[in-house]
Amino acid sequence: MTATDTTPTELRVDSVTLTAGARHLVRDVTLTARPGETIGLVGPNGSGKSSLLRTVYRVLRPDTGQVRVDGDDAWSLPVRQLARTVAAVVQDSAADxxxxxxxxxxxxxxxxxxxxxxxxxxxxxxxxxxxxxxxxxxxxxxxxxxxxxxxxxxxxxxRALAQQPTLLVLDEPTNHLDIRHQLSVLGALRRLPATVLLALHDLNLAAYYCDRLYVLHDGEVTASGPPAEILTPRLLAEVYGVAAEVTTHPRTGAPQVTFLPEEPRS
Amino acid sequence: MTQAATGTPAEGTVQRRKSTGSGQGRTRLGVTLLVLTALLVVSATAGLAIGSVHVPPGQVWGIVTHALGADWQQPDWSRARETIVVDVRAPRVLLGAVTGAGLAVIGTALQALVRNPLAEPYLLGVSSGASLGAVSVIVFGVTLFGPASLSVAAFVGALGALLLVYATARTGGRITSSRLVLSGVAIAAVLTAVLDLLLLTTDRGNEARAVLAWTLGGLGGVNWDTLWLPSTALLLGIGVLMVQARNLNLLLAGEEAASTMGLDVARFRARLFVLLSLVTGVLVAAAGPIGFVGLMMPHIVRLFVGGDHRRVLPTAALGGAVFLIWADIAARTIAAPMEIPVGVLTALCGGPFFLWLMRRDARRGTDRGVA
Structure with a gap:
């Protein structure tokens, strides 16, 4: 592979388990992102999205399992070499x-x-x-x-784009963004000649912009596949503990999730 | 006129004034470096001219060029004056420049490494560690490494103190200002107490007094034979830090982000801790612990050239050199014929500066998570 290679990267997360003390942050997760795909990680707070991403951009080493970037073990590549392939947008405040x-x-x-x-x-x-x-x-x-x-x-x-990655990992990239910029940033990510793996809170954005979703719950993958196939009221009730209605949006054709609060508005 | 003005409403108001970006930043860097270099020459001349015996600046240059072997001026000065300028003042001015430059770049790098704007070798107890190391050598008469024993011991002391402060201040991958400064102060207090204990219980009375004066920081007593070690340490320090300037920048983005941009943070920090301790140790062995230069210079310089280390490091070095030369001129003239330890003067400037910086960060901290 040369430095000017811009073919999107293939990512394989292979039965990765990550623990902190006695607690499992990530349990036996297997995930693949084919070259050029946009893959969304969704799930409630504390479901292990950030931890899983950290094993990919090489901050938390998996206890077992492997992270393979174009077939190479991400954790055995030199840090600098990996940084020419994988860029990340992390949740970490900058100093002054x-x-x-x-x-x-x-x-x-x-x-x-x-x-x-x-x-x-x-x-x-x-x-x-x-x-x-x-x-x-x-x-x-x-x-x-x-x-x-x-x-x-x-x-x-x-900054991550300037790194010219062929795999881009983003942890909640739409945090703090207004609606217009949420759409424009996610649109820009989709157009990149790169594989994209991102954690998202907003299920509707995830459903619209991602090719496939992985739903994480208590550190495990509960469901994975194209948004239209996996986003069902049953899954949402199981994972989020909330009643929801899923329809197909007449204009976008993407699944549209509407959460139904327990108590009706008075 | 009014039509033309309303025709292009935005062009004049585009926000370009605060630019520290590459284009304007580079010209500003050039100008800043040029001004500082000129200032350095002026300051060095003043340092050679001012003192108990006043030597006119013209004559200073005559003597200096004569000593360098270029005889463009017929010697019309006494041997005594030549001795004062060449053998007494010149090494002292040079040590001042070297120490000031060194402390400024150490402060700059330390602030990036611990990601905290209040970091400084003196405040963090690193200088105290170096002092303790050096004083132990004097008190116990250890000369394992010949004439460099003092510097070696100061290096070991500095590294020990730095690691200790870092380990106690760091929790959960973050160092807050309060923890950093508190552990620095506490560790400095313990080290200074041990140092005082050593001095009070030693039976070498005269040496103890000399050492006590040295612990306040001072540039006196240097001569041409001892100047090479701090100079070499400074060049090594600046050289390595300039090569690593891009990586120092990455640390400003945070540890996780830095590692995603290709920096092995733990290894990088460990290596630079050793380098910074080495330079601090050698400088402290030569000039005593001089505080606050490493705190003030980086911040003042960033106001002019921005935060990129490729620009901050050389600018801070020049600024530190100029500052310490003048501090030393003040130290030996304010209460002449008595000499005030230069460390006392830098603390007089630096203490208030520290307080100002702390309050500024506290105000800013509310909206940016810098505790």
């Missing part, structure tokens, strides 16, 4: 150090750069198009730590 937005996005170029190499016009172009993809060109010169939550989230996504 007066970086401009452009400089934050430029960090994404690091795994492709030799230590003393300067930023080339090519890097500048990649940074520009990453900013454009998340509608943040106008923020380029602003101090990162004075942006709103949604603006920051978009910049962090731009």
């Amino acid at each position: 150090f007066d970086l401009a937005v452009r400089e934050v996005v430029a960090m994404g170029r690091t795994p492709h750069k030799r230590l003393l190499a300067g930023d080339t016009p090519e890097d500048a172009d990649l940074i520009d198009s990453a900013l454009l993809a998340v509608d943040a060109v106008h923020l380029a010169d602003r101090p990162f730590d004075r942006l709103s939550g949604g603006e920051r989230q978009r910049v962090l996504i731009a």
Whole structure:
């Protein structure tokens, strides 16, 4: 594989189990993302979505099982080499150090750069198009730590795009985003020439933008498959403990989930 | 006119003033470095000229160029003046520049490594560790490593203190400012107490007094023979940190994010801890623990060139050098003929600066999760 290879990556998570003390965070999860697919992880809080993603972008080492990126064990590749293939948008607050937005996005170029190499016009172009993809060109010169939550989230996504990944892993990328940017960011992710694995809260967004979903519950995969096949009232009642109605949206053709509160509005 | 003005409403108001981005940032960096280099030359000249015997700046340059072997000026000065400038003041000014530059880059790197804007070798007890190491060598008369024994012991002490502070301040992968500063202060207090105990119980009375003066930080007593070690340490430190500047930037994004961008965080931090302790140890062995330079310089510099370490490091180094040369000039002239330890003066400036920084971060912290 060369550095300029832009073929989307194939991801195979193979019976991964992850524990913290006596507690199972992830239990025997198997997941595949074929090259170019957009895969959504859904499930209630604490169902293990973030933990599973952490084993993929190599922060938490699985106790058993393997994470394979184009056939290679992600945990035996050199960190830098993996970073040229896999980029991540994590939930981790940045410290307070007066970086401009452009400089934050430029960090994404690091795994492709030799230590003393300067930023080339090519890097500048990649940074520009990453900013454009998340509608943040106008923020380029602003101090990162004075942006709103949604603006920051978009910049962090731009940073991951500047890394030119062939597998992109995102933990709740639509957090803090307003509706318009939720749609535009997810749309941009779909258009990427990359495999995308993302955790999402919003089932309707997940159903619309993802090719396949994995539903996690207590660290285990409860269901997986195309959204229209697996999003059923029975599954939602089992996993979320909430009554729901699932219809097919007449305009988008995607499944539409409506949760039904226990007590009717008075 | 009014039509033209309303025709292009947005162009003039595009937010470009606060730019620290690459284009404008680079020219600003060039200007800043140039100004600071000029300041450094002026400061060094002042450092050589000012003192109990005043030497006019022109003559200073005559003496310096003469000593360097270029005779463009007929010597019209006394041997005594030449000795004062070349053998007494020059090494002292150089040590001031080296120490100031060193402390500033150590502070810069430390702030990135522990991801905390209040980090500084003196505040974190690293300098106290170095002092204790160095003083043990003097008190117990250990000379295992010959003339470098002092520096080696200071390095070991600095590394020990840094690891201790880091281990106690870190909980759940995060270091909050309060924990960091509190463990730094507590560990510094214990180390200083042990140091005082050593000095009070030693039977080498005269040495103890000399050491006590040294623990306040001072640039006196340096000569050309001892200057090479701190200079080499500084060059090594700046060199390695400049090579690693991109990786230091990654740490600003957080540990998890840094590792997803290709940095082996644990290994990187361990290696830099050793490097920073080494440089701190050597500098403390040469000039005593001088506080707050490493805290102030990075922050002042970031206001001008932004947060990218490729720009912060060289700028902070020059700024630190200029600052400490002037602090030392003040130290030996304010109460002349008595000399004030330069560490006392830097603390006078740095203490209020620290308080200001703490309050600023507390105000900002509410909306950005920096505890």
